[in-house]
Amino acid sequence: xSTPVLDVRHLAVQIPVADGVLHAVRDVSLTVAPGETxxxxxxxxCGKSLTSLAVxxxxxxxxxxxxxxxxxxxxxxxxxxxxxxxxLRGNRMAxxxxxxxxxxxxxxxxxxxxxxxxxxxxKGSRRQAVDRAxxxxxxxxxxxxxxxxxxxxxxxxxxxxxxxxxxxxxxxGPDLILADEPTTALDVTIQAEILHLLAELQREMGMGxxxxxxxxxxxxxxxxxxxxxxxxxxxxxxxxxxxxxDPRHPYTRGLIDCIPIPARSRPGVPLGTIPGLVPNxxxxxxxxxxxxxxxxxxxxCTRTVPVSHGGDGHAWRCVLPEGVPSLLENPA
Amino acid sequence: MSDATLPKPTAxxxxxxxxxxxxxxxxxxxxxxxxxxxxxxxxxxxxAPHDPYVQVLDDRLIPPAFVDAEMSDxxxxxxxxxxxxxxxxxxxxxxxxxxxxxxxxxxxxxxIGTTLGVAAGYFGGRVDTVVSFLITTRLxxxxxxxxxxxxxxxxxxxxxxxxxxxxxxWDRFAVVMRSATMQLRNLEYVAAARSVGCSTPRILLGEILxxxxxxxxxxxxxxxxxxxxxxxxLSFLGLGVQPPLPSWGLMVAEAKEVMLFDPxxxxxxxxxxxxxVLAINMLGDGIRDATAPEGRS
Amino acid sequence: xxxxxxxxxxxxxxxxxxxxGRGLFARKRALMAVGGVSLxxxxRQVxxxxxxxxCGKSTLAKMVLGLEVPTEGEVLIDGRPIASLGRLERARLVQxxxxxxYSSLNPRKTVASIVGLPxxxxxxxxxxxxxxxxxxxxxxxxxxxxxxxxxxxxxxxGQRQRVAIARALILKPQLLICDxxxxxxxxxxxAQILNxxxxxxxxxxxxxxxISHNLAVxxxxxxxxxxxxxxxxxxxxxxxxxxxxAQHPYSRGLLASVLTPDPSLGxxxxxxxxxxxxxxxxxxxxxxxxxCPLAFDRCGVEAPLLLAHRGNARAACHAAERQAMAAA
Numbered sequence: 034x035s036t037p038v039l040d041v042r043h044l045a046v047q048i049p050v051a052d053g054v055l056h057a058v059r060d061v062s063l064t065v066a067p068g069e070t071x072x073x074x075x076x077x078x079c080g081k082s083l084t085s086l087a088v089x090x091x092x093x094x095x096x097x098x099x100x101x102x103x104x105x106x107x108x109x110x111x112x113x114x115x116x117x118x119x120x121l122r123g124n125r126m127a128x129x130x131x132x133x134x135x136x137x138x139x140x141x142x143x144x145x146x147x148x149x150x151x152x153x154x155x156k157g158s159r160r161q162a163v164d165r166a167x168x169x170x171x172x173x174x175x176x177x178x179x180x181x182x183x184x185x186x187x188x189x190x191x192x193x194x195x196x197x198x199x200x201x202x203x204x205x206g207p208d209l210i211l212a213d214e215p216t217t218a219l220d221v222t223i224q225a226e227i228l229h230l231l232a233e234l235q236r237e238m239g240m241g242x243x244x245x246x247x248x249x250x251x252x253x254x255x256x257x258x259x260x261x262x263x264x265x266x267x268x269x270x271x272x273x274x275x276x277x278x279d280p281r282h283p284y285t286r287g288l289i290d291c292i293p294i295p296a297r298s299r300p301g302v303p304l305g306t307i308p309g310l311v312p313n314x315x316x317x318x319x320x321x322x323x324x325x326x327x328x329x330x331x332x333x334c335t336r337t338v339p340v341s342h343g344g345d346g347h348a349w350r351c352v353l354p355e356g357v358p359s360l361l362e363n364p365a
Numbered sequence: 366m367s368d369a370t371l372p373k374p375t376a377x378x379x380x381x382x383x384x385x386x387x388x389x390x391x392x393x394x395x396x397x398x399x400x401x402x403x404x405x406x407x408x409x410x411x412x413a414p415h416d417p418y419v420q421v422l423d424d425r426l427i428p429p430a431f432v433d434a435e436m437s438d439x440x441x442x443x444x445x446x447x448x449x450x451x452x453x454x455x456x457x458x459x460x461x462x463x464x465x466x467x468x469x470x471x472x473x474x475x476x477i478g479t480t481l482g483v484a485a486g487y488f489g490g491r492v493d494t495v496v497s498f499l500i501t502t503r504l505x506x507x508x509x510x511x512x513x514x515x516x517x518x519x520x521x522x523x524x525x526x527x528x529x530x531x532x533x534x535w536d537r538f539a540v541v542m543r544s545a546t547m548q549l550r551n552l553e554y555v556a557a558a559r560s561v562g563c564s565t566p567r568i569l570l571g572e573i574l575x576x577x578x579x580x581x582x583x584x585x586x587x588x589x590x591x592x593x594x595x596x597x598x599l600s601f602l603g604l605g606v607q608p609p610l611p612s613w614g615l616m617v618a619e620a621k622e623v624m625l626f627d628p629x630x631x632x633x634x635x636x637x638x639x640x641x642v643l644a645i646n647m648l649g650d651g652i653r654d655a656t657a658p659e660g661r662s
Numbered sequence: 663x664x665x666x667x668x669x670x671x672x673x674x675x676x677x678x679x680x681x682x683g684r685g686l687f688a689r690k691r692a693l694m695a696v697g698g699v700s701l702x703x704x705x706r707q708v709x710x711x712x713x714x715x716x717c718g719k720s721t722l723a724k725m726v727l728g729l730e731v732p733t734e735g736e737v738l739i740d741g742r743p744i745a746s747l748g749r750l751e752r753a754r755l756v757q758x759x760x761x762x763x764y765s766s767l768n769p770r771k772t773v774a775s776i777v778g779l780p781x782x783x784x785x786x787x788x789x790x791x792x793x794x795x796x797x798x799x800x801x802x803x804x805x806x807x808x809x810x811x812x813x814x815x816x817x818x819x820g821q822r823q824r825v826a827i828a829r830a831l832i833l834k835p836q837l838l839i840c841d842x843x844x845x846x847x848x849x850x851x852x853a854q855i856l857n858x859x860x861x862x863x864x865x866x867x868x869x870x871x872x873i874s875h876n877l878a879v880x881x882x883x884x885x886x887x888x889x890x891x892x893x894x895x896x897x898x899x900x901x902x903x904x905x906x907x908a909q910h911p912y913s914r915g916l917l918a919s920v921l922t923p924d925p926s927l928g929x930x931x932x933x934x935x936x937x938x939x940x941x942x943x944x945x946x947x948x949x950x951x952x953x954c955p956l957a958f959d960r961c962g963v964e965a966p967l968l969l970a971h972r973g974n975a976r977a978a979c980h981a982a983e984r985q986a987m988a989a990a
Contacts, residue, residue, distance in 0.1 A: 076848045077819075191715070220714040220875050222934050225919040229929050247848050250921030254929045273925045291853030293878040294922045295905055303860060304853040304882070310818055553766035557829065560727050561780040562753030571779075575770040 037064040038209045038241035039088065042102040046083050046265075049095055053315040057083050057096075059265035065209065065241035070232070072252040072273075073245045074288070075262035078311050081245045084262070085211045088243070089128055090118050106208055123150040127202035129195075131214035136198060137186040143170075143197055144182030151204045162204075169200040173230055192223040199227070203234065209241040216251070228255050249288050253277055258346070261285045264312055264322035271347030281341070281349035283327045286357040305359070321350070329353055392651025398644040406460040414442065415451035417458045417611045425449040432629050443633060446616070447623055452630075455611040456637055462612045463593050463641060466527055470592035471585050473531025478538020479581065483569060485539070486546025496539065503536045512595065516604040526605050530592050541584050542577060549573050579656045586649025590642040597638050613638050668741045669702040670837050670869045671709075671726060676700070676735035678721050682942065691942055695721040697893035698735070703837070703886075708863060708870040710884030710901065712877050712916060716941060718893040719873045723841045726871065728752050740836055750784060757830035761842035763822035767814040773800070774810035777828045784833065799828040804858060820851035824858065831862070838870045844879060856882050877913075878920040881905050889913045892941060892949040895968055899975020909977035909985075911956050948980065956981040 046058035058080040065071045073081045087098050090110065103110040105126060110118070122128075130136040137146060147169070148162035156162070163182065170178035173196040186194055195215060202210055212231065216224035232255055235242050246252060252259050253273060260270040261284065269282040280286045290305025309326035312318060321338045324330040333352045342348050405412060429444040429452070430437040437444065443453040485496035515529045549555060550573075558572045597614030599605030606612040608619070613634040620630035678696040696718040703709045711719050724730040725737055728744050737744040739755045747755070757780075760766040767776055774796050781792045797807055803824040814822055823843060830838055840859070844852035860883055862868060874880045880887055881901050888898040889912060897910040908914045915934040933955040939945055945952050951961035960980050968978040971986035 076850055221877075221919040221921075222714060222915055222932050225921070225930055225932050226934075229931075232929060248921065249849065249923040253923040253925040254921050254927060256925075277923060277925045288850060289923050291850045292923050293853070293856065293876075293882050295878045295881055295917055295920050303857040306854045306857060307850050553760040553762055554768045556724075556727075556729055557758060557760065557766055557826070558768075558779070559729060559749075560753060560756070560758045561829070561833075562750040562783050563779070564749070567783065572768055576768070578770075 036107060037066050038106050039063065039065040039243065040102060040104045041084075041088065041100060044084065044087060044098070044100040044103060046080070046087050046092060047097045047099075048093070049097075050315060054317075056314045056317045057265055058087065059314075059317075061260075061262070061265075061267050063243070063260055063267070063270075065243050067208065067241055068235065068239045069257050070235065070242040070244060070255055072256035072259045073243065073262055074247065074249060074252050074259060076247055076311060079262045080265040080314075081247075081262050082213050085128070085213050085243060085245050089122060089126065089211060091128075120154065124154040124156075124205045125207050126209040126211065127205070127207040129198050129202050129210060129212040129215045131217050134186075134191065134194065134218070137194055139186050142183050142185055143189070146186075147182070147197070147201050147204060150201065154205055156205055165204060166200070169203055170197070172203075172234070173197075173200045174226070175200075192219055192227070195219060195223075195227055196230070199231065199234070203238070206238065207240060209243065210235070211243045211245070213245045214247070215244070217246070217248075224251075231255070248292075249277075250292055261288070264318065265314055266322065266350065268323065268351070269347075269349040271343070271349075272345055275343070275345060275347045279343075279347075280357055281343070281347070281353065282323075282351045283329055283353070283357045284323050285349075286359060287326075290359055321352075329357070389651050389654060391647045392655065395644045395647035395651060398640060399648055402460050402641055402644070403464060405457050406464050409457045409461055413451075413454035413457045414440075415454045417450060417454040418609050419450065421445070421449040423449065426623065426627055426630070428627065428629060444629070446619065446630060452633060455616060456613070456633060458611040459613040459616060459634065459637065460641070462523070462606055462610060463596065463638070466523065466530070466596045466606075467589040467593045467645070469527040470530040470534060470596075471589045473527065474533070474535035474588060474592075475538055475581070475585055477531070478535030478584075479542050479577075481535070482539035482542025483546050483573060483577070486543040487550050487565075487569060487573065489547075489550075493543075496543065500536055500539050500543075503533070506533070508533050508595065509598065512599060513602065513604055516599060521599070521604050521607050523606055523610070526596055526599060530595055534588050534592060534595075537584050537588060538581075541580055545577055545580050546573055549576055579653045582656070583649045583653045586645050586652075590645045593638065593642055593645075667704075669704050669738075670740055671701075671703040671871060672736075672738040672741075673699050673701045673722070673726075674736040674738065676722070676725060676732045676737060678718070678725060678730065679733045693942055694893050694944070695941070696725070696732075699890075699893075699895055700735075701888055701895065701898065703869060703871060705869050706867045707885045708868070708872050708883045710877075710880030710887040711871060711873045711890060712875065712880050712887060712913075713890035714875055716892075717890045719890050720841055722890075723758070723839050723871065723873055726837075726839055727756055727758050753780065753784070753835075754833055755835055756837045756839060757833060757835040758839045758841060759823070759826050759830050759843045762846045763819050763826055764814075764846070766826050767822055769814055771813070772810065773805070773812050773814070773817070773825050776814070776825060777810075777832055780829060780833045795832060796828075799832045800825075802831070802862070803828045818851070819847050820854055823847065823851075823855050827855075827858065827862070831866070831868075836869060838868050840870060840872045842874055843872075845874065845876070852879070859883055876920065877905070877916050878922070889916065892939060892944055894949065894978065896950065896979065897975060897977040898968065899973070899977075903973050903975045907973070907975075909971060909975060909982040910950075910979045911954050911981065912950050913977075948978070954981075 041061065041063045044058055044061040048055040048057055061084050063071060073084060075081045086092050092098055100111060105121065144166060147166040151162040151165060152159065166182060167178045170181055175181055175193060175196055216227050219227060228251065256273045258271065259273050259276050260267045261282065263284050269276060269285045276285060277289065280289060287305060287307040293304060307326055312322055312325065320335040324334040338350050338352055340348050340350050424445050426447050427438045427441050427445045428436050429442065441451050446452055481496045481499065485493040511533060512529050516525055519525050555568060555572055558568050596605055600612045600614030601618040603618065606615055608615060616634035617631055624631040676696055676699045680693045680695055681690040682693045699722060701709065713719050721730060725732050744752060777799055778792050778796045781787065781795060796810065800807065800810060805821060805824050844855050847855060856879065863870065863883060872880060872883050884901045886899065887901050887904045888895050889910065891912050897904060897913045904913060908917055915932040918930040919932045934953050939949065939952060947962045947964055948966050951957040954961065966978040966980050968976045970976045971982050
């Protein structure tokens with residue numbers, strides 16, 4: 034196996050808040066190989082976005098980040114100098130944010146914003162930057178790309194803006210893209226197109242893709258591997274097919290069961306749900322964070338739950354010896 | 366992170382609010398100072414050691430003890446002015462004038478400005494065009510000049526000063542309330558209130574206004590400070606409150622003739638104005654911070 | 663009495679045009695947000711309204727709520743034109759649940775006063791009675807009595823949406839308008855809200871217009887589905903029929919783009935492209951033809967009518983018509 038483009042071991046992020054310390058990310062280990070898509074999935078507040086921000090070094094200034102190891106293509110991100118990190122960011126690692134409406138600067142033209150990172154990282158002349166911008170805009174499916182360069186973000190629709198964001202992320206030919214809910218603000222038909230595009234470009238350029246989402250539907254369709262996060266921890270990870278076919282953590286099962294499926298879910302037949310609320314992470318948690326919402330919780334769940342391993346890299350943080358059955362009345 | 370919410374809401378929320386008030390030393394100090402000045406103003410007849418109007422011509426310009434211990438007189442804690450009136454008593458009564466003018470002016474200008482601003486923001490269209498024109502017109506008038514002209518024509522008195530300032534200082538209320546209302550108008554809870562059958566006044570008073578309060582408090586505090594300063598300025602120029610009323614601005618004016626020999630005469634009322642204005646501004650800022658809805662940064 | 667068959671909601675050729683200023687000197691242009699929609703919702707039925715953002719579905723909802731006035735056509739609720747209803751009367755007939763539970767609740771009010779507002783506006787019952795009904799309503803939507811004293815900021819997104827549902831139902835309206843009630847929520851919370859709405863629908867016999875961009879969500883509740891594209895209904899019919907045998911290529915595209923958690927499937931080919939047309943300058947003929955994989959010359963010239971080609975569903979599509987004719 035080739036060396037991973039991103040390797041994170043035991044990442045923790047703590048944020049001091051009014052009534053204590055918020056343990057937003059508690060113990061997260063991730064690797065992304067070149068050409069691989071890793072999806073980090075979980076509900077809002079589970080720490081998935083903070084994980085990607087921590088990798089980029091973009092955490093809020095009050096947050097404290099600790100990790101045993103955090104390296105990007107062999108380069109240690111824990112001891113990296115700010116100037117070296119800036120040289121990597123937007124160049125070899127790029128980020129796509131959720132809100133295409135607010136992550137483009139309304140005062141600059143599309144062309145300015147596309148060429149800026151290319152020029153800043155000294156990738157070539159302005160001429161070359163414009164050429165590459167046009168080429169990439171066409172590649173992401175924007176017609177009349179040359180004309181778009183002089184337009185401002187407000188002249189484009191949400192779907193087009195997200196395409197511009199993707200083109201911008203690709204300008205410097207990155208090794209790793211971190212995409213935080215890149216399609217949540219978009220319509221379903223456009224979502225499918227954008228994901229197609231991302232997957233295709235990734236194959237073509239051999240980039241690693243870390244995709245953060247709350248939608249297991251997206252995960253199932255695009256991820257090679259998946260990491261399910263709950264309350265700041267990765268509770269289950271492994272190859273997508275394995276995790277979906279044989280989920281070992283009740284939370285993963287719950288997330289799968291709550292998705293409505295056309296022509297299978299029927300009116301009157303309730304969807305699976307996960308009762309209760311996400312626990313408060315201020316002050317830290319003992320034992321399995323999910324046990325209060327879990328139908329299978331037993332006494333050992335109150336102690337620290339060790340990580341169990343299956344074949345092919347499947348790992349889960351649960352004491353249950355067998356897989357978790359679907360709680361739906363009519364499992365498919 | 367918003368979904369990691371506390372399941373038991375009420376008690377911690379109250380604690381948090383209390384914590385936000387007590388955790389803001391500026392707010393606490395400002396509230397104490399302002400409370401003290403207000404008490405002083407309300408109970409002036411009980412507190413003041415002398416009648417502020419009685420002139421004892423033998424006791425003119427007696428310095429307070431901390432300026433000149435030998436010349437000072439224990440009967441006059443802060444000395445006397447050049448007509449032999451007790452300075453402490455005049456300062457205490459002066460607080461009444463300043464607070465009265467500040468509050469009444471803000472009341473007048475706040476009602477005018479808020480009504481215009483909320484109407485413009487909520488109804489938009491023609492109403493907005495008219496109000497915007499009024500605001501622009503008002504902004505093109507230099508406050509001090511107009512105030513001077515009006516007072517010069519109508520004669521200076523407390524009532525005239527309040528009316529003039531009240532009719533001049535509503536613009537900031539209108540501008541702030543207009544833009545804040547425009548944002549609120551498009552929120553879904555306003556649409557929900559309309560769908561529920563709320564009348565327009567009910568929406569304005571029940572849904573819009575409560576959410577404008579923190580902005581209102583900030584503007585009001587700023588305008589109150591502004592009004593107090595303007596009153597002092599007008600009185601200093603002899604066009605505001607008329608003697609022998611003990612306005613702080615007037616006291617500064619009366620003191621300027623002797624200021625080279627007895628600087629404390631001008632320093633004390635000046636300091637009083639400064640402290641009052643500072644306290645009002647700090648209180649406004651503090652209240653804004655403490656009353657912002659939870660979860661809003 | 664013919665009242666039995668009378669639909670609770672009826673839209674008769676409803677049109678909404680906005681005039682849009684484009685810059686300081688350009689002439690204002692007409693934006694056709696809704697271009698002639700006729701629909702009916704029978705008692706105890708749920709009509710699912712599906713389409714992408716900008717297709718006019720939210721404008722339609724606002725007109726049903728009386729928040730916008732149609733440029734042409736009529737909105738009838740329980741047989742009465744909405745324009746003729748007073749605001750209190752209208753409120754008793756229709757109530758909304760909006761998309762964003764973070765902006766649909768007044769942050770300065772407690773849950774009890776938000777849910778109780780409709781009762782006090784309509785002057786129903788004494789304060790004690792109102793409190794009782796609020797508590798009952800909160801229980802019905804799955805909130806604990808202690809939540810009554812909470813402020814919206816102390817609740818999670820799902821709890822807030824429950825409050826919004828309680829507020830909408832407390833007047834026992836004839837018609838509930840749900841405008842994307844789950845699209846601002848996590849999938850796990852979405853499931854809870856959908857289950858709640860399903861449960862309330864069967865228990866209270868709600869009549870509902872349910873708007874969403876996700877067909878998979880709509881089909882959980884809807885008895886009938888209407889698909890909108892650029893201000894027009896392009897397909898309408900019983901849910902099962904539309905879900906299984908969608909006739910309009912746009913409905914099929916929407917269905918295909920639902921991402922189910924099945925890792926063996928990979929990303930769907932919708933065949934739609936993603937170029938949403940400029941609503942200020944809609945394509946001639948069938949507005950969908952530039953994106954349509956089945957488009958032929960007639961589509962660029964003549965706008966198709968909403969007709970029944972097969973079964974009980976109607977579709978506005980020349981290709982579907984041709985297919986149906988070939989099959990016959």
